[in-house]
Amino acid sequence: MEDKQTEKDLPPFVNTWKQFYFLLGFWLVLLIALFYAFTKYFE
Amino acid sequence: MSYIDWAVLFTTILAIVGYGVYKSRGAQSMQAYLLGNQSLPWYTVCLSVMATQASAITFLSAPGLAYTSGMSFVQFYFGLPLAMIVLCITFVPIFHRLKVYTAYEYLEQRFDLNTRALTAFLFLIQRGLSTGITIYAPSIILSTILNIDTTYTTLFIGGLVVFYTVYGGTKAVSYTQLLQMSIIFCGLFAAGIMVVHLLPGDVGFTKAISIAGKMGRTNVIDFSFDWNNPYTVWSGLIGGFFLQLSYFGTDQSQVGRYLTGSSVSQSRLGLLMNGLVKIPMQFLILLIGVLVFTFYQYNKAPIFFNSYELNKLEASPYKAELNKIKTDYNSAFESKQQEVIKLDKALEAKDETLINQQRTAVKKADEETKTIRKSLTELMLKNDAKASTNDNNYVFLSFVTQYLPKGLIGLLIAIIFLASMGSTASALNSLASTSVVDIYKRLINKEATDQQYVKASRWATLIWGAVCIVMALFTSKIGNLLEAVNILGSFIYGTILGVFIVAFYIKKVRGKAVFYAAILTEAIVCIIGFNEWVAYLWLNVIGCLLVVFFALIIQRLLKKKTVELEVNH
Numbered sequence A: 001m002e003d004k005q006t007e008k009d010l011p012p013f014v015n016t017w018k019q020f021y022f023l024l025g026f027w028l029v030l031l032i033a034l035f036y037a038f039t040k041y042f043e
Numbered sequence B: 001m002s003y004i005d006w007a008v009l010f011t012t013i014l015a016i017v018g019y020g021v022y023k024s025r026g027a028q029s030m031q032a033y034l035l036g037n038q039s040l041p042w043y044t045v046c047l048s049v050m051a052t053q054a055s056a057i058t059f060l061s062a063p064g065l066a067y068t069s070g071m072s073f074v075q076f077y078f079g080l081p082l083a084m085i086v087l088c089i090t091f092v093p094i095f096h097r098l099k100v101y102t103a104y105e106y107l108e109q110r111f112d113l114n115t116r117a118l119t120a121f122l123f124l125i126q127r128g129l130s131t132g133i134t135i136y137a138p139s140i141i142l143s144t145i146l147n148i149d150t151t152y153t154t155l156f157i158g159g160l161v162v163f164y165t166v167y168g169g170t171k172a173v174s175y176t177q178l179l180q181m182s183i184i185f186c187g188l189f190a191a192g193i194m195v196v197h198l199l200p201g202d203v204g205f206t207k208a209i210s211i212a213g214k215m216g217r218t219n220v221i222d223f224s225f226d227w228n229n230p231y232t233v234w235s236g237l238i239g240g241f242f243l244q245l246s247y248f249g250t251d252q253s254q255v256g257r258y259l260t261g262s263s264v265s266q267s268r269l270g271l272l273m274n275g276l277v278k279i280p281m282q283f284l285i286l287l288i289g290v291l292v293f294t295f296y297q298y299n300k301a302p303i304f305f306n307s308y309e310l311n312k313l314e315a316s317p318y319k320a321e322l323n324k325i326k327t328d329y330n331s332a333f334e335s336k337q338q339e340v341i342k343l344d345k346a347l348e349a350k351d352e353t354l355i356n357q358q359r360t361a362v363k364k365a366d367e368e369t370k371t372i373r374k375s376l377t378e379l380m381l382k383n384d385a386k387a388s389t390n391d392n393n394y395v396f397l398s399f400v401t402q403y404l405p406k407g408l409i410g411l412l413i414a415i416i417f418l419a420s421m422g423s424t425a426s427a428l429n430s431l432a433s434t435s436v437v438d439i440y441k442r443l444i445n446k447e448a449t450d451q452q453y454v455k456a457s458r459w460a461t462l463i464w465g466a467v468c469i470v471m472a473l474f475t476s477k478i479g480n481l482l483e484a485v486n487i488l489g490s491f492i493y494g495t496i497l498g499v500f501i502v503a504f505y506i507k508k509v510r511g512k513a514v515f516y517a518a519i520l521t522e523a524i525v526c527i528i529g530f531n532e533w534v535a536y537l538w539l540n541v542i543g544c545l546l547v548v549f550f551a552l553i554i555q556r557l558l559k560k561k562t563v564e565l566e567v568n569h
Helices: A002-008 A017-042 B003-023 B030-038 B042-053 B056-069 B072-077 B080-097 B103-110 B113-146 B150-198 B205-214 B233-250 B252-258 B264-298 B307-314 B319-349 B352-383 B392-403 B408-444 B450-475 B481-505 B511-530 B537-568
Strands: none
Touching: A017 B080, A017 B205, A017 B264, B003 B150, B003 B408, B030 B150, B030 B408, B030 B450, B042 B150, B042 B252, B042 B264, B042 B408, B056 B072, B056 B113, B056 B264, B056 B392, B056 B408, B072 B233, B072 B264, B080 B103, B080 B233, B080 B252, B080 B264, B080 B481, B103 B113, B103 B252, B103 B408, B103 B481, B113 B150, B113 B252, B113 B392, B113 B408, B113 B450, B113 B481, B113 B511, B150 B252, B150 B264, B150 B392, B150 B408, B150 B450, B205 B264, B205 B319, B205 B352, B233 B252, B233 B481, B233 B537, B252 B264, B252 B408, B264 B319, B264 B392, B307 B319, B307 B352, B319 B352, B392 B408, B408 B450, B481 B511, B481 B537, B511 B537
């Protein structure tokens, strides 16, 4: 019952929760890459 | 502070408390008082979770840390988005489905009463002790800045929080946190703009960061592996992941926040948005510290930011030595300023050879001022062995009160109060819910009515509030307790997380095995922690893995014993 309700209640921007988790993982990798570029650029 | 600042400070705080009290009126059932009727939208959950984690020290320490040693602290949060994903897949749906009030309630359904009571007890000790510090730490800083006795700032913060938390329960906590975080974001944004505005005319935002970068303050990423350094990519990703997972998954002060979401999806979205926003937010707070650092390359910084400690030394027999150090510091600053101006010009001319040459020169000048500051702190300790020689927490507030315009000073001081109130409120609410749901309702009085439990929850909040305030007042008498209590979380979180990991993922392990595994692990973690064999972040990983390991072994031994007994019979 809970799972059915969750499936109906989808996250914004994407089609499934799984895609949202991947988006968050990608966001973390992107941030680390940007911070690395920031460190190198300003050092 | 001017009258305008005092007016802004009191208006902001009282308006927020008033709003929280108004929005939470009429909480008469356990469901309403402890879970806010599970009716809150994702953005309230997200801001509430963020406000719970961000104590006043977050906003005071981080800019100070960037000022003294750079931006590497941001790596501490790298494990957070990953922890949010695991929470959303496992913890959140289970907690919602079982309709629990506390995380520990689930452990009785999965294991037994002993395991539930043990984890609830560990939580009460850890959270009870650290909440006193959550009130005390900003109180002492605010009392120095505002020139008011610590007792009054402690009573003011503690008293207000206890009032609205007792009155409105979890809803009052969430609604006040919603506004608190909004004001905190606005205030910090305004502070960032003002720092850039106060820099010399030809030093813009990018150049300000370049200058700080050449002096080693933009070191966000460190890929090296060091067991004893908590601020590297690996300790942030691995150690941070376990710490954040245990904090958000097993600490009732956080579980209580996202259980107020109106559905699994709203709770999930609140947590995932926290995962999206937290690292950039922390980066921006550190960036403000970096900008303040550049500002002080053109304007002379106080030799020591904690004026209370400096005044103590002024009034001591070491005044002559202090004056000598001050003279050295002034001349060191002037030479450093000249080098920074040359660096500024080299950056303007984009002359790489000159930039490299000046980078070495400014770093050398920076080291010289650091050496002078070190001799000052040594003198402080000579005068008073208990003197506080770390002034990180005073850097930002000292800058705010000295250089920012009227009104904004009041707003930024209000932010410190609000941050402290936000995390304290969540802690009191969680201490009350664990005391009532896991101890009082389960072990002492099983047959009371819903209204009686609400009454008990209000009393529990009041009593925990009083205990924490007394502890905050008492902490001022025992200086070195502060750090010990801050690290205490890592001693306990790993063990509790291990219990939950076994509960969720290893179905064959039963209550007895996990209970003994948790006790054994806690003993080992305490030995490792007290001997400081690894940086405290790793204690979470070790604790969690040991519980899983011991639980599997003990379960196997118990099974063997049962089989042998059956055979003998």
